[in-house]
Structures are given as structure tokens and as C-alpha cells.
Amino acid sequence: MTARYVSGPQLARLLGDLPQERPFYAVLAREVRGLVLNGRLPLRVRLPAERDLAAALGVSRTTVTTAYDRLRADGYVESRQGAGSWTALPRSEQAAGRPTSRFGIAHTQGGVGPHDEPIDLGCAAPAAPAVFGEAVAEAVAELPRYSAGPGYEPAGLAVLREAIADRYAALGVPTRPDQIVVTTGAQHAISLLAQTLLDTGDAALVERPTYPHALESLRRRGARLVPVGVTEGWDLELLTTGMRQSAARLAYVIPDFQNPTGHLLDDAGRVALVEAARSADAFLIVDETFSELAHDPGAPRPRPVAAYDTGGRVISVGSASKLFWGGLRIGWIRATAPLARRLTMARESHDIASPVVDQLIAARLMARIEAVREERAVQLRERRDTLVEALRALLPEWRFTVPDGGMTLWVRLGAPVATAVAEAAWQRGVRVVPGPLFGVDGVLEDCLRLPYVLEPAALRTAVERLAGASTGAEFAPTARPLPAYV
The missing domain is CATH 3.90.1150.10 (Aspartate Aminotransferase, domain 1)
Structure with a gap:
């Protein structure tokens, strides 16, 4: 059994204004089932006691008891005497x-x-994009400057790390090149972070829905996944309590045009996200793969999450694949300089370094980013x-x-x-x-x-x-x- 739980007021807030239909216990059971199926109420989370939920909803305890009974009969709630009730899925849907x-x-x-x-x-x-051919031609022309050397730069070429650091600085996050590690795509960055920061059995908080390949990287590391629903946007109270109750080692989030929902977390939410990580003593891996893809590029944009971090908890992951081209297998990690050095040493057993030509192309495209x-x-x-x-x-x-x-x-x-x-x-x-x-x-x-x-x-x-x-x-x-x- 997990130690995670949801309180009566929290569940009442998730349920919102319930339809005034009869019988009301059937409405309550249906709406709780909907929260489970759309991911807003995680599985294996202990439900509030019948008395507590009844008080939060302003209904009789009998109504809640009957609703829980209906959910148990349908397979969406499991109970054990002395341990309470928790969310579940019917066996057929699990398969x-x-x-x-x-x-x-x-x-x-x-x-x-x-x-x-x-x-x-x-x-x-x-x-x-249209400028891709120009960037390739310039990169190839520049290649002879690098081909006389070994071609291995585990942290990434200086010219690209400088370009990425300059981009963060332009967005309000002062960054030095030694805080950047160039990777072979964002997926490689996520896998490298999981390998470096997690031990088998550590809890990792994830959004639901989220990018499936990131889930696979965390699973392969043996992480215990702790989902928090973002179907309707971020519920920062549940995210904070989920991080704390699970003793999460890290949280993986996509606050910029979230994949797949497209949601954009505002500045206040980003402040709360960093505070949640600080309270839980957890790292915050922020996937910024879609951050440059506003449909109105001139509109005001939230500051990067790292702009609100003063304790080195936020680790930013970026990628060239969505903005520039998927075949350009270049990503990056922005972290503290000590962690960047640790990641650089760790990646040498994975792929040693990213391709030089791809890095040169990415650097040329960064100069054309607007x-x-x-x-x-x-x-x-x-x-x-x-x-x-x-x-x-x-x-x-x-x-x-x-x-x-x-x-x-x-x-x-x-x-x-x-x-x-x-x-x-x-x-x-x-x-x-x-x-x-x-x-x-x-x-x-x-x-x-x-x-x-x-x-x-x-x-x-x-x-x-x-x-x-x-x-x-x-x-x-x-x-x-x-x-x-x-």
C-alpha cells in the first residue's frame, strides 16, 4: 500500500460542482470514477474516510458509503479493514x-x-525550417577547424554551449557555458539524469499525461512512478502533497506547452513548483523541448522555471528536435556547474560525446532562432x-x-x-x-x-x-x- 492519500476537502475540490441528479450516490460514484479514468486522481491513493468526505461535500455519510460500495463493486476502489480504501482499476482495464x-x-x-x-x-x-540548408553549409565549412583534433567533447563544443547559455541569459536566467552539457537529444538527457540522480526504488513524480519515452527512462532506472494529473492543468496543491507524501527524489515536468495537453504554466505556478521541490528536498527536471513554440512568438511568455530557483534544484532539459529538426539529434542540460561536471563524467560510459557536425549545425541555428x-x-x-x-x-x-x-x-x-x-x-x-x-x-x-x-x-x-x-x-x-x- 502506498502512503499517498487525498483529504476530504481535496477530493471535494477535484469533484467541483456535482450535478444535482438522483440518486446522488450514483452521481458521486460516477464522478470519482471519471477522476480515476482521466488521471486526475491517481491509482493506489488512499481515499478520505467516509465521514470526512461527507463533511466536505455537505452530504450524509450514508451517501458516501453507498458511493464507495458502488465503486468497489465496479473495481475502481479497493478496501481492507483497518487500512481504508484506495483507488484502483478493474482488472480488465489494467490489462x-x-x-x-x-x-x-x-x-x-x-x-x-x-x-x-x-x-x-x-x-x-x-x-x-527554411534556413536549415544555410546552417548546414556553414557548419560543414567550419568543420576543418575541428577535424584536426580527436572530435570528442563530452560536455559539448564550446561554441554551442556558449550559444545555449546566451539564450538562457536572454530569457532572464544568467547562465555560464560550464553549466551546460550537450547531449544526443533530450531523451538522452532525461536518461542520463535518471541514471545519475536516481537509485532503484526512488520515487519520481511525473505528470499524467506526459511524454511516454521519459516514463520509460525512469522505469528502466527502477524508479517508482508517482503520477499527478494535469489533464485540466496543474493542480499545484496535489502536486506538492504528492511530492512530499511519496518522498520523491525528483519530479519530471513539462510546463511549456505540455506534451501532450498543450497547457502553459504561468509564472505564479512556476514559483509554486520550485517551492514544492524545495519543501520536498527534490530535484525538478524541467523539460523545455516545446518552450520556443508559442504560436504568437511576440506575446509575453513566462520566465523559465530556473529563473525562480535559488538552490540549484531546477535542472532544465532542452532540445533542437522540435524547433529545428527531429533528425538533428542534439539536446542539452542546464544545471549547476558541479552537477554538469558530474553528468559529463557519467555520459562518457553512454556515448562519449555528441556528433561534432550536428553541434555545429545547432549552433548556427541558435543564431537564427527568432x-x-x-x-x-x-x-x-x-x-x-x-x-x-x-x-x-x-x-x-x-x-x-x-x-x-x-x-x-x-x-x-x-x-x-x-x-x-x-x-x-x-x-x-x-x-x-x-x-x-x-x-x-x-x-x-x-x-x-x-x-x-x-x-x-x-x-x-x-x-x-x-x-x-x-x-x-x-x-x-x-x-x-x-x-x-x-
Whole structure:
């Protein structure tokens, strides 16, 4: 049994204004079940005592008791005399949500369906920007300066570390080059941090939903994952109590156009996030992969989380893959100088150093970052609006919040059919990733992630096929492994 728990007032706040239907115990059971399925109420969290929840809701204890009984009968609550009651999933849903490979979704052999032109909505990564060719040419011309040496720079080339440090300084976070470690992509950065900071069995707090490959890195290290729901945005009180109750060693968060929800945490929330880490004596790994992808690049933006850190707890992870190009396998870590040196030594047993040419290209692109941000904003705004318009026309029952940045819509289907819809879409030539792969323990079955990086015509066709998949989902065959995603 976990030591995590939710109080009566906390659960009442999560439930919000309950519908005034009768019988009320059925409404209460239904809404608690919904909190479990959409990830806002984690699994294996002890529920408040019946008396405490009744007082918080202003209802009779009998109403709460009957609601708990209904949830137990349906498999969403388990109880043991003397230990209380805690959230759970029915066994069938636990099995359905189990990953099919170490990537969560397995590769398949052959085509993706009967269509000649499959559409990949499993990939949230755009093509290279217009200035990419210029940056490559300049990097190749500069390469002879480096080829006379060994080519191994475990911390990264000085020119790139300086460019990254300058970017942080421009955003209000004074940074020295010796605080930067260049990695082979953000995924490598997350894995390196997990390997360096965690011991087997340590608790790691994660958002739900979140980036699935980060979850896999933490799992491979043997971390105990502690999810906190962000489907409707960050609940900082639950995040703080979750970090403290689990004695988390670190928390992995995506506050900038969160993948996959697109949420953006405001400055006040960032202050609270750093304070939560300080109170729990935990590291805060902040994934900034999407931070430069505002759809209005001139709009005011929150300061980086590291700007509010005075104790060296915030570790920032960045990447060239989303802003510049996925094939440019360059990422970075910003940390204290002592931790940066420790990470540099640790990475030598992983990959020694990142490719020199890729680093030179990334440095040249950093010098053009504002032009690339503007180009991305124009493209992504158009494609986001195309996807939103098509969904509202053809699938009006699907719900989503239109993001101000990032590359994805997090769509709520209204029923736990995401895996069936994904399978039916696969048969129609559309790759799409169902919600459970972005969480822990098989919840989020009522959600899909839909990237909008493709051309508008492809997005419209994809939604047409998704509409057919949604209609035919109940007749879909037994789910089989789906293709890989990023």
C-alpha cells in the first residue's frame, strides 16, 4: 500500500460542482470514477474516510458509503479493514493499458492499412525550417577547424554551449557555458539524469499525461512512478502533497506547452513548483523541448522555471528536435556547474560525446532562432486551426482545449474507446496514439493525442478517416500492436 492519500476537502475540490441528479450516490460514484479514468486522481491513493468526505461535500455519510460500495463493486476502489480504501482499476482495464513494448507501442511489419497514402499522426515533429540548408553549409565549412583534433567533447563544443547559455541569459536566467552539457537529444538527457540522480526504488513524480519515452527512462532506472494529473492543468496543491507524501527524489515536468495537453504554466505556478521541490528536498527536471513554440512568438511568455530557483534544484532539459529538426539529434542540460561536471563524467560510459557536425549545425541555428520561431509559429497556427476546424465539423462530440503553443491537441472522446478508435484508424490508414500510452496504469482511455505538424490537406483527410474510425470503433477487431511514435 502506498502512503499517498487525498483529504476530504481535496477530493471535494477535484469533484467541483456535482450535478444535482438522483440518486446522488450514483452521481458521486460516477464522478470519482471519471477522476480515476482521466488521471486526475491517481491509482493506489488512499481515499478520505467516509465521514470526512461527507463533511466536505455537505452530504450524509450514508451517501458516501453507498458511493464507495458502488465503486468497489465496479473495481475502481479497493478496501481492507483497518487500512481504508484506495483507488484502483478493474482488472480488465489494467490489462488493456499495459504497454506492448519497451516503447509503449510496438513496431509492426508491412503497411498501415488499405490506403495508398498513410497519414502519420503518431509523430509530433516537423520538417526542417527554411534556413536549415544555410546552417548546414556553414557548419560543414567550419568543420576543418575541428577535424584536426580527436572530435570528442563530452560536455559539448564550446561554441554551442556558449550559444545555449546566451539564450538562457536572454530569457532572464544568467547562465555560464560550464553549466551546460550537450547531449544526443533530450531523451538522452532525461536518461542520463535518471541514471545519475536516481537509485532503484526512488520515487519520481511525473505528470499524467506526459511524454511516454521519459516514463520509460525512469522505469528502466527502477524508479517508482508517482503520477499527478494535469489533464485540466496543474493542480499545484496535489502536486506538492504528492511530492512530499511519496518522498520523491525528483519530479519530471513539462510546463511549456505540455506534451501532450498543450497547457502553459504561468509564472505564479512556476514559483509554486520550485517551492514544492524545495519543501520536498527534490530535484525538478524541467523539460523545455516545446518552450520556443508559442504560436504568437511576440506575446509575453513566462520566465523559465530556473529563473525562480535559488538552490540549484531546477535542472532544465532542452532540445533542437522540435524547433529545428527531429533528425538533428542534439539536446542539452542546464544545471549547476558541479552537477554538469558530474553528468559529463557519467555520459562518457553512454556515448562519449555528441556528433561534432550536428553541434555545429545547432549552433548556427541558435543564431537564427527568432527567424525559426516566427516560421514555426506561422505554420503551426495554420495547421492547428485546420485541425480544430475539421474536428469541430466532423467530430463535434470530441472535446479539447485549443493551445497557444506546442504541436498537439489532447482530445477527450467522451467514452473509454481510445484504443479501439486507434485500431480502427490504423485500418483506415491513420496512425494515432491512444491516451493510455501517455500515463501510468492504463488510465486515459478516453483521450487521443493529435499532432498538427502535417500539411493542412493531410490533416483534413486524417480527420475524415478518424470520423469513420470513431463510428466503427465498436466493431473494431481485437487491438494489435500499433506503430512507434515520438
